[in-house]
Amino acid sequence: MPTQENKQGSRPKFFITTPIYYVNARPHLGHTYTTVAADTLARWKRMRGYDVYFLTGTDEHGQKIERSAAKAGKTPQEFAAGVSSEFRALWDRMGLTYDDYIRTTEERHKRGVQHLFTVLQERGFIYKGTYTGQYCVWDELYVEGPPGTACPDCGRITETVSEENYFFKLSAFERKLLEYYEQHPDFIRPEARRNEVVAFVRGGLRDLSISRTSFNWGIPVPGDERHVIYVWMDALANYITALGYGSDDPTLLEKYWPADVQLIGKEISRFHCVYWPAFLMAADLPLPKSIVAHGWLLFEQSKMSKSRGNIVRAETVLDVLGADALRYFLLREIVFGQDGSFSFDALVQRYNSDLANGYGNLVSRTLTMIVKYFGGVVPEAKTANYRYKENAVLTDACEGIGSVAHFQEISISIGFDNLDFSHALESAWSLIGSVDGFITASAPWKISESSDPKDRQYLAEILYTAAESIRIITALAYPVIPDAAAKVWRQLGLGDITQADLKELQWGGLKPGTKLGQLGPVFPRAEKDAITRMQELEDKYPAQTATETAKQVPAIPVTEVAIPALVTKETVDTHTTHPAAVAPTPPAPEAKPHAPAPAVDATPTLAAAENPKIAIEDFAKVELRVAIVRVAERVPKADRLLRLEVDLGYEQRQIVAGIAEAYTPESLIGRKVVIVANLAPRKLRGLESNGMIVAASVGEKGTPVLAGFLEDVEIGARLK
């Protein structure tokens, strides 16, 4: 078992992983968030002298992929490879410093998983049994309940299945897991997730089905090829197969396993905190040191837009503001572990106030003065070692900055080490604030007018202090904003930051006499049109799943394809190792009282004549479309509500409609209806409704009568 630091005194190792991303969805900001966090931590640890190994990759097996590929007219291999390469291309474009990118379709992984299966089997933790129950094909999930039960995750009706499965003796690990949690309080972070996991295990563990015979797209069970290994066991094993588990070269495994930090999204904590450790225990492998679950990234609807906006592509932000801006925003704005929200508005706000006005401007004003007053050469400072005592006021001020820098460095380091990125950055930026205040208070531009040698020295002290602070801030910010930090490093005349030793950041490390490099803006202020530009870019790329891309998307004006439902139905899938899931933003608080009610929840409109006339533009805001009902069922404990799944041709979505008193579920299936497609999502009885069925309201009771057409109309068609 590898130790943290071996005897030769070589560098301590640090193995960090992200989940492997399921190729059923194309990369979006949620994936980016997880991966950026991992990259930042990897860079931080590297800079502090660790031998870092950073692993990411894609999860490519399962029935869902098999089906998506078939729809797209591709083989599962082709399909998975296509999406996997999109992920990889995005990470490469962002300059993420992963050391390995594993795909579960690779031979090394397959071999490793089969080896793991065999080991568990030999050690008596796997047996064959029969499972009969409800199964959600979409989520590849077994569900409790009688036949006809809806899947708790996606709402689809489950299928009754009975199949021979291999089972893993998870029940045997209940006590051992609880003991482990007890003895390793930091194993699961944050605490809220840990408590949930502990509660779950305390509730009792049943054995886990780990194979399927109902489809083929997976890794065959060794010696029983009718079975493929269930995606979870397959996916989780990536963390060790990437290091060579099951191969004849144990070098990496011995060196890097166990992982130091495994980053995950909170929705997959059970798999990583219960199943995964149990598998490892069963295989007699050490457990990861910590599993850190972050929150979800919610997308805030921009106030200016119609009812659009959900899945944001990282590329959009990269195009307009650059990777550093995105990285900074995600890590500064969101408290790691908690849910956070993203909006173009907040992004530009942060960018301007922190990066442009804060860091960028500080660098600019300081280095410009060094050029102006000292010919671009870092001046000699005597206070560098806190020894300059001839000018008490100056010394105090400069020493003050020196100690602030020292204090903040400690605070920032603690923040990064604890994955508390937002607080680390807060500390770093508070140092920027101190230096700005210091410069303004000591007003070097005034002193520069004096010819007194004492003042000349005073000026040198001030600018040295500012420049040295910038060096330290830049080094500490490097893990988060690597491109900008590299630029500033060169401007400071320090060369290539990737070659610099940032392990120790002693005050005074900036050598007087250093010739500054070429100056130039690091974070130019974002203009007002930045938000619009990003929105326009998004409009050009309607959010799509991999499935939808592969299918032919009907010719719909792209600006009209912004659908809240995309998020819940297509993107948040509870499948395997997932990144930050993307969830729709709940309606803004102030908008709540006005949230449009779906279906006949709305009060019947009595007299249209009484209403003021509207302009055509007003009508155009309402997106009416034809959809076909695929699934209909009663909502338990709600007399009037039906849960519908309607198909718009380009997407499926769930709508909860108050029409149960007038229509039976069976009568609706296959029926074409008119829906308001751009209605903000709303929850009814805990179910999210993404749209509203259009119906006439008849009689005193307002009995709903569904709108329809005399001719057959193709689904997805818009009513104008």
Next chain:
RNA sequence: GGCGGCGUAGCUCAGAUGGUUAGAGCGACGGACUCAUAACCCGUAGGUCGGUGGUUCGAUUCCACUCGCCGCCA
């Protein structure tokens, strides 16, 4: 339904084992400055600390209930 969490200034959030004027950043407003990316600096902002009731000399901080939101319960 069971268990747990949250609800504090326009926005994002801190905070207190209960006790003088409840904090920060951003935004807004006023002022100052000119080295700098219309940037920076200074000042101002009165938020019933979700609601009700209780314990207490005193609660936003403890308790009960209640409303709203969220997570976990294979």
